[in-house]
Amino acid sequence: DAKTTQPTSMDCAEGRAANLPCNHSTISGNEYVYWYRQIHSQGPQYIIHGLKNNETNEMASLIITEDRKSSTLILPHATLRDTAVYYCIVIGGSTLGRLYFGRGTQLTVWP
Amino acid sequence: NAGVTQTPKFQVLKTGQSMTLQCAQDMNHNSMYWYRQDPGMGLRLIYYSASEGTTDKGEVPNGYNVSRLNKREFSLRLESAAPSQTSVYFCASSETWGEQYFGPGTRLTVT
Numbered sequence: 287d288a289k290t291t292q293p294t295s296m297d298c299a300e301g302r303a304a305n306l307p308c309n310h311s312t313i314s315g316n317e318y319v320y321w322y323r324q325i326h327s328q329g330p331q332y333i334i335h336g337l338k339n340n341e342t343n344e345m346a347s348l349i350i351t352e353d354r355k356s357s358t359l360i361l362p363h364a365t366l367r368d369t370a371v372y373y374c375i376v377i378g379g380s381t382l383g384r385l386y387f388g389r390g391t392q393l394t395v396w397p
Numbered sequence: 398n399a400g401v402t403q404t405p406k407f408q409v410l411k412t413g414q415s416m417t418l419q420c421a422q423d424m425n426h427n428s429m430y431w432y433r434q435d436p437g438m439g440l441r442l443i444y445y446s447a448s449e450g451t452t453d454k455g456e457v458p459n460g461y462n463v464s465r466l467n468k469r470e471f472s473l474r475l476e477s478a479a480p481s482q483t484s485v486y487f488c489a490s491s492e493t494w495g496e497q498y499f500g501p502g503t504r505l506t507v508t
């Protein structure tokens with residue numbers, strides 16, 4: 287599985303866009319990029335995923351570079367409730383759903 | 398629709414005691430998973446079950462056993478608890494292999 291690199295921490299003002307980067311330079315053609323978040327003491331929550339096209343849902347947008355070596359999760363209008371650890375995970379068909387969580391990025395949204 | 402439920406929420410064991418953590422999902426998912434999360438770390442996969450009647454080892458299976466009782470339920474057993482098994486345990490389920498739904502966790506302390 288491709289490894290991912292994320293900054294340890296980031297912060298963002300409430301109401302502003304939060305842009306969380308992820309590097310996955312060894313990603314292979316059949317591997318997807320998934321994003322999860324974990325609010326303190328709770329179970330992780332699925333946010334969004336993509337293969338090569340940009341994706342958007344009610345929670346966030348996912349921008350994947352053309353070479354697929356990096357991606358950015360965008361929370362368009364961050365709120366205090368978005369304070370959490372965000373995990374970028376790359377998985378493909380061979381892993382059969384075995385998610386490998388690293389340490390993620392601690393996003394702190396301040397008022 | 399409760400999603401993924403776990404019991405108990407908290408447990409304290411003495412070294413050498415045994416216990417079973419229970420997990421149930423009402424989303425009719427085929428796959429279920431057990432993870433552990435140590436302080437300041439990401440989640441690590443203990444065991445998973447791709448479908449009813451099958452189980453496979455994950456990243457850290459030693460000291461644990463699992464049972465996929467039926468499609469809804471997946472239990473995790475500690476036969477002889479050790480202090481190193483002090484952790485938060487999360488159960489998850491999924492239909493598509495990357496989009497997993499997590500329970501609220503069981504906080505286990507072994508003294």
